Amino acid sequence: MVYVDDSFGVDEEGAFEWYELYNEVYPSQQTWLLRLWDRVGIPHKKRKQLYGSRLTVLGIEVDANDLMFTLPKESKEWLEKELEGWSQKGVRKKAKEWQQLAGWVNWSFNVFPLL
């Protein structure tokens, strides 16, 4: 799966494979992808190659075994604080700020469709 510069996928826990360049094990698919990138010459950095049973992908925290998708804690707190600011009496905002808020709230609908 690919979203511009982010590629992501699912692999079995324990089905890891050594990746020479970073001296590290990764899920086998991820190791294959990194080797493929090396063969084609696509650059990457170690700190941006991540995996886990819980991982934030495209801004959403994914649990691979509970099959739960949610906003990461910090994003949720941040959004709550932002919305609180908006709901104060007499608050006026620019059109651009409304558009931004729409974008953020729309993002949260990824995982809270009933809001």
Added chain:
Amino acid sequence: MPDTDPLLTAAEWTLLVDPLSRPSQQEVENLAAKQTIDEHPELFRIVSPVDAVALEMLASSHPNKAFIQSVLEGLRGGFWPWASTIKEGYPLTWDESRQMQLSLEKEEFLNRQLEHEVSLDRVSPDFGTELLPGMYCMPNYVVPKPHTDDWRLVNDLSAGPFSLNSMVDCQGVTGFPLDSLAQLGELLMRNHSLNPGKRFVVWKSDIAEVYRICPMRILWQLKQAMRVKGRLRINRVNVFGDQDLERSLSR
């Protein structure tokens, strides 16, 4: 671009898609542009770390030959952004650059960034203070990089009455399906139902400086002049789009 099935993956979509765009005959025959390019070979270059030969071999069994061919052509000869630079009322040469307001911190970042780009040949040597015939120059800004203490250099490709974005055919550059959480969810559910009781991990991998590994056609490099502290250079690879800029400026 036709509307695509929301659950079509980006990989499946490559089976169906039209080839990437190429400049029209009229663009190629633009004499003023051609002359500037011929007289200044030191400014224009196709730069990419991607090995087109390796990619060609790996993609040799891909059924959509025309699309693969256009990608390889882009890597070897530069990509064309679905643009028409010869538009009614558009001047041959246009400078939309503005003086940057720079704090010391921003200026240090700018110097570092420029050095980095020049060392990778992605930005040309300095060619003075005047644009050459056929060139366009859009304004640059140094803006905070989201979620970090760092900065980044972005271009306002929509600036002014003759912006680069206004030369680009929107139909051509929108509607690309990108994989999202819906596809990831499907994949997770499929894995669990095929292997009940097994445990899984999610992984993600990021390409470094993804925009900057795409070389642009030399005819388009002509439109990507950049002015830094008064001096002009040519940006040879894809530059950050204006969506990024709008998002960063408004933060």
